[in-house]
Amino acid sequence: LSVIDFTDDNVMIDIDFPSIPTAGDEFTFTCTATVPERLVYVPTGFTISYDFSGNMIVADNNPNATNSSVMRNGNVFSRDISLNPVKTSDATEYFCEVAFGDLGADNDNNGMLSVTISSPIMSLVL
Secondary structure, eight states: OOOOOOOOOOOOOEEEOSOOOOOOOOOOEEEEOOOOOOOOOSSSSSEEEEEEEEEEGGGGOOOTTEEEEEEEEEEEEEEEESSEEEEEEESSEEEEEEEEEEEEGGGEEEEOOOOOOOOOOOOOOO
16 A cells, blocks of 8 residues: 655646637536546535636636536546637636645646637628
8 A cells, every 4th residue: 555645746637628619609618627546535626717807707706607516527527617608708718726625735727718709791682
């Protein structure tokens, strides 16, 4: 039996933007935390936030955002956030932070969300 210290390096955090959304559409992205196998400790905090003009805003406070509860599949924890509708102002840097309380470890990762706008449709009536 070997015991190792649990540190920030033991947790891998990732933000997955599956595509580049178009303004006005619904868009869902995921934050995942992969921990060592056989770790029986559950995260004490799982926060997704974003940069708004230099201020960090928790995504729960975005009126267009819906957050899932934290889900677990083996040694992978995840949380989804849906933006409905996604706006051009949602194009910013997002941060995912996962905390493990008493273990003294937390970790974060960030990703940049881009948002496109749909091309205007123009009809000519002759």
